[in-house]
Amino acid sequence: MNVVVTGGAGFIGANLCRELALRPSVGEVVALDDLSTGSAANLADTDVELVEGSILDRDLLDSVVARADTVVHLAARPSVPRSLADPFASHEVNATGTMRVLEACRRGNTHLVAASSSSVYGSVTDLPKHEGLPTRPLSPYAASKVATESYVLAHHSAFGLPALVFRFFNVYGPLQQAGHAYAAVVPSFVDAALRGQPLTVFGDGYQVRDFTYVGTVVRVLADAVDRRVTCASPVNLAFGTRISVLELAHHLAKTLELAIEVRHEAPRNGEVRASQADDGLLRSLFTGIRPVPLEQGLAETVRWFRSLMAYA
Numbered sequence: 001m002n003v004v005v006t007g008g009a010g011f012i013g014a015n016l017c018r019e020l021a022l023r024p025s026v027g028e029v030v031a032l033d034d035l036s037t038g039s040a041a042n043l044a045d046t047d048v049e050l051v052e053g054s055i056l057d058r059d060l061l062d063s064v065v066a067r068a069d070t071v072v073h074l075a076a077r078p079s080v081p082r083s084l085a086d087p088f089a090s091h092e093v094n095a096t097g098t099m100r101v102l103e104a105c106r107r108g109n110t111h112l113v114a115a116s117s118s119s120v121y122g123s124v125t126d127l128p129k130h131e132g133l134p135t136r137p138l139s140p141y142a143a144s145k146v147a148t149e150s151y152v153l154a155h156h157s158a159f160g161l162p163a164l165v166f167r168f169f170n171v172y173g174p175l176q177q178a179g180h181a182y183a184a185v186v187p188s189f190v191d192a193a194l195r196g197q198p199l200t201v202f203g204d205g206y207q208v209r210d211f212t213y214v215g216t217v218v219r220v221l222a223d224a225v226d227r228r229v230t231c232a233s234p235v236n237l238a239f240g241t242r243i244s245v246l247e248l249a250h251h252l253a254k255t256l257e258l259a260i261e262v263r264h265e266a267p268r269n270g271e272v273r274a275s276q277a278d279d280g281l282l283r284s285l286f287t288g289i290r291p292v293p294l295e296q297g298l299a300e301t302v303r304w305f306r307s308l309m310a311y312a
């Protein structure tokens with residue numbers, strides 16, 4: 001079985017390519033990535049083929065997808081703040097780009113696994129979030145992910161495309177980049193703590209998140225590829241942990257055995273107050289999965305950061 005991963009040089013994508021390359025059931029692994037936020041270095045020392053280019057390039061996309069039995073579509077312009085800075089750019093990659101991937105898959109009836117986001121629940125306050133709840137996006141990024149998942153599920157229903165959409169929550173782990181304006185909370189915290197700087201918390205720090213270790217996420221994705229799993233509904237990919245940002249800082253201080261200082265800044269526009277997944281549908285489709293606990297995931301993440309030159 002040959003697999004194409006769009007966004008395969010990014011954080012989740014490169015972790016997934018590495019996992020797929022180890023599986024005996026998988027032949028060729030191809031990463032299609034324009035390297036806008038990803039990096040070729042994430043795939044160093046692997047047999048993964050990196051094709052540098054955009055999912056918006058129809059001819060390139062068609063030629064790459066034609067080689068695949070399954071496409072895992074992760075390429076996107078991630079981050080809520082980035083979408084506030086340039087909403088159209090997020091729309092173009094996340095919505096139009098997904099449509100291009102879908103049309104390429106439709107030509108060969110290729111199995112597709114695609115990434116949506118918990119941000120689609122937006123202002124819906126129910127916890128935990130189950131897939132039957134409405135979507136109420138609070139940012140252009142979230143709206144573009146509603147488009148992503150709606151188009152995928154519409155292709156599943158209208159054209160019988162074998163497809164599955166996951167809603168990722170807060171994924172963290174090795175290869176996730178810090179040190180840029182749009183970095184996610186875990187790498188930002190680890191980076192600051194290892195540099196002896198205060199951790200920046202936006203708002204009061206009591207906003208809660210469902211953190212999922214990337215190793216758990218890629219095992220579920222690879223299993224979905226192996227078994228050609230499909231579903232007519234989006235599927236939450238998180239396990240219902242509810243951790244505040246201040247609690248995360250506390251866990252990190254324990255992992256690092258360091259005293260940590262927190263500095264508060266104004267809350268960020270477009271951010272969801274509370275996020276926690278109902279994992280019932282996920283567990284019914286992927287029986288027996290055991291998520292890596294936060295303490296272990298943070299320890300792995302810190303180990304990876306410490307292996308980088310910048311923190312030596």
Ligand SMILES: NC(=O)c1ccc[n+]([C@@H]2O[C@H](COP(=O)([O-])OP(=O)(O)OC[C@H]3O[C@@H](n4cnc5c(N)ncnc54)[C@H](O)[C@@H]3O)[C@@H](O)[C@H]2O)c1
Nearest residue numbers: 007010011012033034035036037038054055075076168171
């Ligand atoms: N990390 C999370 O917590 C999280 C949460 C919810 C959803 N997601 C979704 O998961 C997916 C992967 O996110 P990530 O955290 O690995 O981010 P990432 O930025 O590391 O990965 C995205 C990859 O897509 C590539 N890309 C961007 N535009 C492209 C284009 N036009 N053509 C080809 N490649 C392009 C980037 O270079 C990058 O390698 C995204 O769809 C994101 O929206 C992630």
